[in-house]
Amino acid sequence: MTHAHVPSAKLHGYGVRWDPEGRCYRVRNEMTGEWQLDSSGQLASYTSFTVAFGAWRVFEPPRRLGE
Structure with missing residues (x-):
């Protein structure tokens, strides 16, 4: 990811932000x-x-049993 793709410093974490x-x-x-x-x-x-949550569910790979 290039510098242009990095969100603002206030945006951190995972999932939908x-x-x-x-x-x-x-x-x-x-x-x-x-x-x-x-x-x-x-x-x-x-x-x-x-809509963002739906996109996240597709983007995030399903976890395997035990993870």
Whole structure:
């Protein structure tokens, strides 16, 4: 991920996060730490938490038994 893809310093953690500077939700993979990108290579942004959560569920690989 290049510097242009790093969200604001206030955005940290994993899963679905609100980006106060972008005024949208961002999605981060808990297993790899990577941020979800859109088809143009920019950070994916969502205005609805419900839609962002659905995107996270697809983006986050299912955990195996025992993890």
